[in-house]
Structures are given as C-alpha cells and as structure tokens.
Amino acid sequence: MTEKPRMDVHDLVSEIYARDSRRVFSTLVRLLGDFDLAEEALHEAFAVAVEQWQHYGVPDNPRAWLVSTGRFKAIDALRRRVHSQDVREQVSKRLDELSQVNAERAAREIEDDRLRLVFTCCHPALSSEAQVAMTLREVCGLSTEQIAVAFLSAPATIAQRIVRAKSKIRDAKIPFDVPSVQEFPQRLESVLSVIYLVFNEGYSASSGESLTRADLSSEAIRLGRLVMELLPDPEVLGLLALMLLHESRRAARATPEGDIVLLEDQDRRRWNRTQIQEGKELVERALASRRFGVYTIQAAISAVHADAPGTAATDWGQIVALYDILLRSAPSPVVELNRAVAVAMRDGPAAGLSLVDNILERGDLAGYHLAHAARADLCRRLGRTTDAQAAYERALELAQQEPERRFLKKRLAEVV
Amino acid sequence: MKYMLLVYGAEDAWTEQERAECMEESTELCHELAEQGKFLGASPLHPVSTATLVRVRRGTRLTTDGPFAETTEQLGGYFLIDVANLDEAIAIAGRIPAATKGTVEIRPVFELAGLPQPAGK
Structure with a gap:
C-alpha cells in the first residue's frame, strides 16, 4: 500500500475511472460472461474503492484490485439472486470456474480482454447499428443518452438496440474472444468499418442541421488508437491515418455559420499540422508493410492533398494513380466518380465530364446527389x-443534409 | 450449445446431378461432424409442393395445401449440431454445400427442461 493523502483519493479514483474503467470492464465481462453483471460489478468496485482507499491507502496495482473486487461483488450478487435449484447449480459451476482464475493476471491478458470486447461488439452476427451502439457503449463507455444525441435517435431506441444485442450475444452464444486466424481478416474488416462509420457520422452527418458532430469523430479516432495499440495491422494504421487526415481539415471545411467550404476554397493555414504529420507517418508505415488495403490507399490520397499548398499545385497525377489502385482492390462507382473528378483536375473539365456521364448513364449513381453535383460543377x-x-437542380432534389442543400442552392443561383 | 442450421434455397436452382453431389458432400460433412461429436441430426426435405399446413382455430383443425406465399427461397433441409459457440456454428454453416446457392439460417436451440429422450436412441 502506498501512502496517499486523503484529499487525493477522489481525484485519483476519477482519473483511474477515466483511464482504466473500460479495461477493468473488459476483464470482468470475460470472467463473468455477462455484460450487465460486469457493468454492475464495475460500478460497485469503484464505489468500494472510493471508500476503502481513503482509509487503507491505494493498492499497488489499482486495476487488479478493481478486477478482483468487482469479481467478488459479482459473486455476491449472483449468490443473492439464486432461487431455484437449477440456477444454483449453474451459479456454483460458474463460481468454480471463477475461483480457478487468478485475478492478478498479467497486463497482457487485460489488454487481450479489451480486444475480445472490441471483436464481440463488432461481431458480424449483430446488425451494423447494433455493432456501433455496442462499441460506443461498451468499449468507449458512452452513455445511452450520449449515443442517442450523437445519432439523432431517441434514447429508448438505442437502449433497446443494446438490450437486444446483449440478448443475442448471450442466447446465440457469440463468443467473447479474438477470432481464429482464418476468420481474422473478415472480422477485422467489420471492426474497422464500425470505427469508420462512427467517424463519418461525426464528420458529415447523414442528415439534419449540423454538418459535423465532432465528438463522434474524436471518439472514433480514440477507438482507432486503441485498436492500433492492441493490433498494429497495416489497415488499422491506414484507417487511423485516414481519420486524422480528414479531421485535420475540420476547422477549414465549414464557415462559422455551418456552410460548406470546398477543398479548393479552404484556408489551408487552418489545417491541423500535428494531425497531418501523424497521419502521414502512419500512411508511410502502412504502405511500407506492403500488406495495406483500401483505408491506407484512401489515406494516401488524403496525404497528397495535405502536402499541396493549393488546388493548382496538387499532384493530381498521383491522385489519379492512387484511385486506379483503389479501383483495382475495391471497385465501386463512388470511387470511379472520385477518380473522374481527379481526372478533371489533371486533364481539364471535359475529360472529367465524359467519365462522369459514363457513370451516370450506367445508372449506378443516378440517385446519388454528389454525382449530379460533380456533373453540374x-x-x-x-x-x-x-x-x-439542370444537374444542380437534380442534386438538390436528392441531397438530404441542410448545409449541402444550402451550398447547392447557392451554386444554382450563380449559374441561373 | 445446440444450433439448428436451416437451409433455404430456390428448389429449381439445382440440376439432378448437382443435387446428387450436394447430398453426397453433405453426408460427408455429417460424418466428419459425427467423428468430432458435434452431429445431432440432419436431413434434406422433400420439395415444398409436398407440404401440408395445419392450424387449429377455436378448437377446429384446418388442413390446407402448401406454402402461403410464393417466396423464391424454401426450406430445403436442416442440420442440428452441438458446438462451443456461434463462431463454430458459422464456420460449419459456411461448409454446407447448399450454402453456395441458398442461405443458411443459424438458430440457437432453446433448451427446454423436461423433454424426453428421442426415440431410436
């Protein structure tokens, strides 16, 4: 026990809560095999910590102490709940298993538990909405209300989504584990897409008044860092780089009134150089691995923009080349559209327009407002x-988000 | 943990030759699962044209022919397995030959206490 003045204990517990509560929670989920029981045990353990540490001092390894205390609290709770013979047998079996577990596990084990938690919350057997809600709730520790505000939903909707997901994890027995080697790439992809979805929801809301909801983006970046720390796969680096490079433009991409400022019109002095630097380093590391994928290529494209002093001085040739690589590994009409816009910058608007018209004629993007906006431009x-x-009018019919609509109306007024 | 794997698919998606091969491969899969102690049962079903529907309403039994709706995918067979968790069930579902043309729905089995042992061991 370390001697600590009594004054510090509350602050220290808050600090440990902010830093470690999700770690402790992950391990409790593994030990107890139940999300709700683990959540309860976590809160009880911190409540006991506040009380006991004031009197007896702070333990040498607070995290292990919290896991162990939470575990005992959960065992108490399970004992209190026991009514029927059946349940009693189940509980005594679980208690036997628990007593074989050494609560003072190595730090590595606890980190593994966090990774297990990430993979479980992003399990493809859960709907994409449920994966997002579970990850934000259980891995990031956001409250149901916070998630509801961020996704413009009712708290009851989010709460129900989480309750259903937890029931499915329990009843269908979704394992609390890191997937096997064969399953790994596909499962990692689903983790990365959850993180990117959270980021994009924060970066450009799919509908509604506000263009950005910064909290979700920074939460996604935090998640990206966590997964990178646990699992430094090239695509994890690539995704984190992509998010940082996008995020670096936040201050410049909208006016204080919330109007869109296009890349070409942005004041590049307002781009966040620290984020750009970190993003570029990550892209380089990911590219050097030669095992990179679509996130890394997109990050590389973003890094080319970050390097350029302005639109005219941008290396559009390199951007087109990167889009070619991206198209080969993940063909999609949206990527084709982006490539067409880059071609227009390299070879002039006529060359770009014929590509955009080809895509539109195929009908793939007929309902996508940005395709019509690109044609209009x-x-x-x-x-x-x-x-x-005509193209601005069509784009305006299809656009959902208020700032985009204002932008299109302004452009339309300019050409009429 | 027990899982029921329900195999859905379009009945006309198979030639006679393909159907025979599918049954053969499925039988092999069952033997492999049995050796691992994971096999509880499996069977293909006759086409949905042989189906009969029974409902009891206000104490009266109503018997009618066939499916309600002309859906393209029909239940064509099932596997009942006993494995550790959903990931294992997903891995097995992915090896069912009919999954290449249709859909396998994985349903965890609700363990009801007090059921008798099935007949024929």
Whole structure:
C-alpha cells in the first residue's frame, strides 16, 4: 500500500475511472460472461474503492484490485439472486470456474480482454447499428443518452438496440474472444468499418442541421488508437491515418455559420499540422508493410492533398494513380466518380465530364446527389450553364443534409 | 450449445446431378461432424409442393395445401449440431454445400427442461 493523502483519493479514483474503467470492464465481462453483471460489478468496485482507499491507502496495482473486487461483488450478487435449484447449480459451476482464475493476471491478458470486447461488439452476427451502439457503449463507455444525441435517435431506441444485442450475444452464444486466424481478416474488416462509420457520422452527418458532430469523430479516432495499440495491422494504421487526415481539415471545411467550404476554397493555414504529420507517418508505415488495403490507399490520397499548398499545385497525377489502385482492390462507382473528378483536375473539365456521364448513364449513381453535383460543377466550368443548372437542380432534389442543400442552392443561383 | 442450421434455397436452382453431389458432400460433412461429436441430426426435405399446413382455430383443425406465399427461397433441409459457440456454428454453416446457392439460417436451440429422450436412441 502506498501512502496517499486523503484529499487525493477522489481525484485519483476519477482519473483511474477515466483511464482504466473500460479495461477493468473488459476483464470482468470475460470472467463473468455477462455484460450487465460486469457493468454492475464495475460500478460497485469503484464505489468500494472510493471508500476503502481513503482509509487503507491505494493498492499497488489499482486495476487488479478493481478486477478482483468487482469479481467478488459479482459473486455476491449472483449468490443473492439464486432461487431455484437449477440456477444454483449453474451459479456454483460458474463460481468454480471463477475461483480457478487468478485475478492478478498479467497486463497482457487485460489488454487481450479489451480486444475480445472490441471483436464481440463488432461481431458480424449483430446488425451494423447494433455493432456501433455496442462499441460506443461498451468499449468507449458512452452513455445511452450520449449515443442517442450523437445519432439523432431517441434514447429508448438505442437502449433497446443494446438490450437486444446483449440478448443475442448471450442466447446465440457469440463468443467473447479474438477470432481464429482464418476468420481474422473478415472480422477485422467489420471492426474497422464500425470505427469508420462512427467517424463519418461525426464528420458529415447523414442528415439534419449540423454538418459535423465532432465528438463522434474524436471518439472514433480514440477507438482507432486503441485498436492500433492492441493490433498494429497495416489497415488499422491506414484507417487511423485516414481519420486524422480528414479531421485535420475540420476547422477549414465549414464557415462559422455551418456552410460548406470546398477543398479548393479552404484556408489551408487552418489545417491541423500535428494531425497531418501523424497521419502521414502512419500512411508511410502502412504502405511500407506492403500488406495495406483500401483505408491506407484512401489515406494516401488524403496525404497528397495535405502536402499541396493549393488546388493548382496538387499532384493530381498521383491522385489519379492512387484511385486506379483503389479501383483495382475495391471497385465501386463512388470511387470511379472520385477518380473522374481527379481526372478533371489533371486533364481539364471535359475529360472529367465524359467519365462522369459514363457513370451516370450506367445508372449506378443516378440517385446519388454528389454525382449530379460533380456533373453540374464540370458543366459550369465548361460554360454549359443550362446543363449545369439542370444537374444542380437534380442534386438538390436528392441531397438530404441542410448545409449541402444550402451550398447547392447557392451554386444554382450563380449559374441561373 | 445446440444450433439448428436451416437451409433455404430456390428448389429449381439445382440440376439432378448437382443435387446428387450436394447430398453426397453433405453426408460427408455429417460424418466428419459425427467423428468430432458435434452431429445431432440432419436431413434434406422433400420439395415444398409436398407440404401440408395445419392450424387449429377455436378448437377446429384446418388442413390446407402448401406454402402461403410464393417466396423464391424454401426450406430445403436442416442440420442440428452441438458446438462451443456461434463462431463454430458459422464456420460449419459456411461448409454446407447448399450454402453456395441458398442461405443458411443459424438458430440457437432453446433448451427446454423436461423433454424426453428421442426415440431410436
């Protein structure tokens, strides 16, 4: 026991809670095999900590102490709940298993538990909405209300989603484990897509008034860092880089009134250089591995923009080349559209327009507002104002988000 | 943990030759599962045209022909397995030959206490 003045204990417990509560929770989930029981045990352990540490001092290894205390609290709770013979047998079996577990596990084990928690919350047997809600609730420790506000949903909807997911984990027996080698790539992909979805929800809300909900983006970046710390796979690095490079432009990408500022019009002095630097280093590490994937390629594209002093001085040739690589590994009409816009910057608007028209004629992106917005912009640059007007009108019909609609209306007014 | 793997698919998606091969491969899979102590049962079903529906309403039994709706995917067979967790069940479902053309629905079995042993051991 370390001697600590009494004054410090509350602060110290809050600090440990902020830093370690999710670690302790992960291990409790593994030991207890139940999310709700673990959550209860976690809170009881911290309540006991506040009381006991004031009187008896702070233990040498607070995290192990919290795990052990939480475990005993859960055992008490299980004993109190026992009514029927059946349940009693189950509980005594579980208690036997628990007593074989040494609560003072090595730090590595506890880190493994966090990874188990991530993989369980992002299990593909859960719906994508449930994966997101579970990850934010259980891995990040956000409250149901916080998640509801961030996703513009009712707290009851999110709460129900989480309750259903926990029931499925329990009843269908989704394992609390890191997937096997064969399953690993696919399962990692589902973890990364949850993180990226959270990031994008924060970076450009899919509908509604506000263009950005910064908290979700920083939460996603925090998650990306956590997963990278636990699992430094090249694509994890690539995703973190991609998020940092996007995030670096946050201050410049909207006016104080919430209007969109296009990449070409952004004040690049307002880009966050620290985030750019970190993002670029991560991209380079990921590329050097030669086992990178789509997140890394997108991050590399973003890094080319970050390097350029302005639109004209951007290395569009390299951007087109990176889009070619991206198209080969993950063909999609949206990537084709982005490539077409880059081609327009490299070879002029006419070259870009013919590519955009090809994509639109195929019908793949007929309902995608950005495809029509891109066509409108290229027509505008070519002086084809009637075509530009029609395309802006079509984009406006399809756009959901208020700042995008304001932007399109402004552009439309300029060409009419 | 027991799981029921329900195999759905379009009945006309198979040629006679393919169907025979599918049954053969499925039988092999069952033997492999049995050796690992994971096999509880499996069977293909006759086409849905042989199905009969029974409902009891207000004490009266109603018997009718066939499925309610003309859905493209029909229940064509099942596997009943006993494995450690859902990941193992997913891995096995992915090896069912019919999964290449149809869909396998994995349902955890609700363990009801007090049921008798099945007939025929």
